Amino acid sequence: MSVHETPDPSRRSRKIRAVLAGGLVLGVGAAITLAAWNDSEFATGEFSAGAFNLEGSVDGTAYDEHASEAAAAPLSFSVDASNLSPGDSVSASFAVRLDEATTYDAGVIVDQAGTSGTVSGLTYELTTTDGFGCDSGTASSLVDAGTAVGSTDANGAFDLVSGAEGVDGAPVNLCFTVTAGDDLVQGQSGTATWEFLAESQA
Known part of the structure; x- marks a missing residue:
């Protein structure tokens, strides 16, 4: 006759928290990666009036x-x-x-x-x-x-x-x-x- 162990609720909770914590870490890592790919271009114009006489x-x-x-x-x-x-x-x-x-x-x-x-x-x-x-x-x-x-x-x-x-x-x-x-x-x-x-x- 086999004996089934009842999962320890506290142990399961620790696993879930660990997975969630890992997910949070991955989320932060993804945000940092995206920020590193930002780029910008700038353009400037110089304006002068013509002459008329x-x-x-x-x-x-x-x-x-x-x-x-x-x-x-x-x-x-x-x-x-x-x-x-x-x-x-x-x-x-x-x-x-x-x-x-x-x-x-x-x-x-x-x-x-x-x-x-x-x-x-x-x-x-x-x-x-x-x-x-x-x-x-x-x-x-x-x-x-x-x-x-x-x-x-x-x-x-x-x-x-x-x-x-x-x-x-x-x-x-x-x-x-x-x-x-x-x-x-x-x-x-x-x-x-x-x-x-x-x-x-x-």
Whole structure:
């Protein structure tokens, strides 16, 4: 007759605790292993603003900034614009470009910045020319002939292209032609200022 031993409850409990303890040890070991496989990558960017500057010239060679109405470049007309009579027309050349530091192309709108004195009886036309000078050949009309001095029309817009790094952009050459009408008043005197408003095409 065989005798069955009754398991000692305390001994069984010790085995379970040992297994659980082993499991806890394995769990801690697994967590450490996972942490050892963590890795990171970092990326950084440097940000700098571009440059944008419009400049003009009354001789096609020397360019400078004329950033306000008070600092406007004085146009040099082909004949004496201070002694007009009805039917007379006078012309003056101007050029604009983006300077060598500019990093964006531009869209330019021609606007009438203001007048002083009396400019009634005067109309003008603004054209682009193939080279600098009103006798260089007309490329296109920006402001139609017959536009009253002191106003603009919807055609007065063109584009400028920036140059390569450290190089001035290609100029757009312009010609203003002012014509005196029959209603010009003897002895009248006035000035007109135009603005070339450039906006970057970034």
